Every structure is written in C-alpha cells, then in structure tokens.
Amino acid sequence: MAYHQRNFRSFYYETLGVKGVEEKKSLEILLQEQDIDKERLETFCLKFNVPSLYRGVVWKLVLGVLPAHQGIHHYVTSQQCARYEALKHTLVVIQRTCATFPDIPSVYLQLRLMERGELLMKTPTNGVAICPHNHCVARAVSDMFHDEVDGYVIYMKMTEIQEQVKSMQAMLERDFVHFLRLEDSRLYSHITRIGSTLAILYESIVALTAGGLSGCLPT
Structure with a gap:
C-alpha cells in the first residue's frame, strides 16, 4: 500500500511540474546515516539525478575522497580546504596564477603537477597547453562544482582513476x-x-x- 501511495505522490508532484521530490527525500535519508552506505548511494546515483545541493558531497563519497563515517566529515573537509588554499597561494606567490580572477581549470592542472613534483617554471600556465585531455576534465569539474575545493579533490581523484585506466x-x-x-x-x-x-x-x-x-x- 505504501509503495502505491509513494507512486501516486510522485505522479501528482510531476503533474505540478515538481520532479524528484521522493528521490530527494531518499537521498537525504541516506546522507543522514552515521555510517553512509556507499553501495546504496551508488545505486541511487545510477537510477536518479543528483540534486545540485548534494552533488559535491555525493561525488566525494562515491569517489572515496570523503569517508563514509559522518563524524569525521568536518575534519576531513577542513583539512582538504586548508591544503588547497595553501597550494593555491603558492601558485599566486610564484606568479603562476592571478589571486583575484584565477582560471580554475588551469589552477587544478598546475596543482596536480605541483603535487607530483612535475611543475617547472617553464611549464605553460595555459591549461590546454599543459594537458588537453586533463584540461577537459578540469573544465567539466569546475563547471559542475561551485566550491573550488570540492572541484579540486574530485578532479584529483578522477585523474588518478584515469592513470589507473591508462596502466x-x-x-x-x-x-x-x-x-x-x-x-x-x-x-x-x-x-x-x-x-x-x-x-x-x-x-x-x-x-x-x-x-x-x-x-x-x-x-
């Protein structure tokens, strides 16, 4: 009976032009668990669109850059933010990017090279010139995520997966x-x-x- 009621509510909301109400509630329940079930979260992502409000945290959980245990999310996120800001500040100091209006995909690419010990002063600052394929990924991620730190940690994980596939x-x-x-x-x-x-x-x-x-x- 409850199943049919949910279906009726979903159909009614859709007739009003409001879609994904039930799905959003299901996602919120998943994300409120103390130990988030990653497998169920991945299944949700395969079946439904992820609301933009939760896109960052969902992608970080699915990719494994955020642990499933809710209690340490704040600590991990603050550490990621501090690391990103320190690395980005380094780029500004060595005049590899602009502090006011930085080109975020280019920043992501250069920070990746920096963390790998491959960033040289003669390395071009233009993202496309550095690595065309990775620039496409960096551009797509920066367009999807308004939070620079979320975008960066997700970009780094995706390039890591690319390297694994390449091998x-x-x-x-x-x-x-x-x-x-x-x-x-x-x-x-x-x-x-x-x-x-x-x-x-x-x-x-x-x-x-x-x-x-x-x-x-x-x-």
Missing part, C-alpha cells in the same frame, strides 16, 4: 578489438582492410570521451 591500456585495447569484431564486424573488416590501426581508433574514442565529460556526468 591497463594494452588490455583494454585487446578487449576493444575483441568486442568490435563481435558487435560490428563490418566496421572491423573495413578498418583492417584499409590498413588503419585499431589502437588509433581506440585512443580517439578515449579522447572524445574525455572531451565530452561535461555532458556525460550526472547532473
């Missing part, structure tokens, strides 16, 4: 060729007939995926 590139290329042969034999035959390299096609698809990241992430 498996040879295996992924083999799987790509295998499934292309199974799912689209005509395309596979055409590519091999003209002598093109399937690895190039794979790399192009990966690049396009990174470039279209802002359109792929849930809103």
